[in-house]
Amino acid sequence: MLLAAVDFDNLHQVLRVLYDEMMPLCSNMTGVAKGIAGLGALFYVAYRVWQSLARAEPIDMFPMLRPFAIGLCIMFFPTVVLGTVNSVLSPVVQGTAKLLETQTLDMNRYREQKDRLEYEAMVRNPETAYLVSNEEYDKQLEELGWSPADMVTMAKMYLDRKMYEIKKGIRDFFREILELMFQAAALVIDTIRTFFLVVLAILGPIAFAISVWDGFQSTLTQWFCRYIQVYLWLPVSDIFSTILAKIQVLMLQSDIERMQTDPSFSLDSSDGVYIVFMIIGIIGYFTIPTVAGWIIQAGGM
Numbered sequence: 001m002l003l004a005a006v007d008f009d010n011l012h013q014v015l016r017v018l019y020d021e022m023m024p025l026c027s028n029m030t031g032v033a034k035g036i037a038g039l040g041a042l043f044y045v046a047y048r049v050w051q052s053l054a055r056a057e058p059i060d061m062f063p064m065l066r067p068f069a070i071g072l073c074i075m076f077f078p079t080v081v082l083g084t085v086n087s088v089l090s091p092v093v094q095g096t097a098k099l100l101e102t103q104t105l106d107m108n109r110y111r112e113q114k115d116r117l118e119y120e121a122m123v124r125n126p127e128t129a130y131l132v133s134n135e136e137y138d139k140q141l142e143e144l145g146w147s148p149a150d151m152v153t154m155a156k157m158y159l160d161r162k163m164y165e166i167k168k169g170i171r172d173f174f175r176e177i178l179e180l181m182f183q184a185a186a187l188v189i190d191t192i193r194t195f196f197l198v199v200l201a202i203l204g205p206i207a208f209a210i211s212v213w214d215g216f217q218s219t220l221t222q223w224f225c226r227y228i229q230v231y232l233w234l235p236v237s238d239i240f241s242t243i244l245a246k247i248q249v250l251m252l253q254s255d256i257e258r259m260q261t262d263p264s265f266s267l268d269s270s271d272g273v274y275i276v277f278m279i280i281g282i283i284g285y286f287t288i289p290t291v292a293g294w295i296i297q298a299g300g301m
Contacts, residue, residue: 008183015194022198026078026205033074033205040212041067047214067212070220074205081208082201085224089231096238103245110252117259178278182244185282186237193233200227229289236288244281251277 044067052058073081123129129136204223211220 033209036209096235
């Protein structure tokens, strides 16, 4: 099995460890960020104090607390900012991962049931039993003699059996290849997401410091929007995979029901539809960043 050779769960875990290991680098940017923010706070406060004095107005102290609040966020950026944002968003990731796990378990269970029913249906049919059962194949060979007609029958049985094995092997091969590509697409999304989150986390103090300066206040909002959008790539990916897994479960349930009621039901068309859905799923992974952006826009951020 191709999927068995690649432990995707372990690779996703490596990416999570990578993110945690890179977080201390945020502290290296804190010193630079404090300098930028301090200079910006000086001009920010001085400009407003001078403006109030020039107009002979009382000085409003509340707006001047903004650079100091941002400065506290910069000083404790990994804990106050990243820790808070990740704590709020991590339940979403855990919830979608649980949904995907449940649907995947159901899909594997129904797939095993479908394969077992397919095998039993072919064994019950005397014309196809020898294709899947070694015992039935050996039994039919023993019943044949050594006449030319029997030799032709033996050759035909052998060719039919090999053709069936080749056909089934090709079908399983394409299914495993598509499933491998599907899992690889999810890993690519998670890898790019982790890289972007690490970059955003390391440069976060600088973005906060720049937002202290007049005219750059939107930098703070843009950083939060970008970080949340990238963070949601994984939940959206899990939801997308859950939907496709649910479609496969429904297809498997339909096939199992038809196999139980119609002994002559063929699985060739069902396998073709399954491959089509897998291809759609692989292509759909490229829309995940766009979908995450829609979520941010729908939230008014």
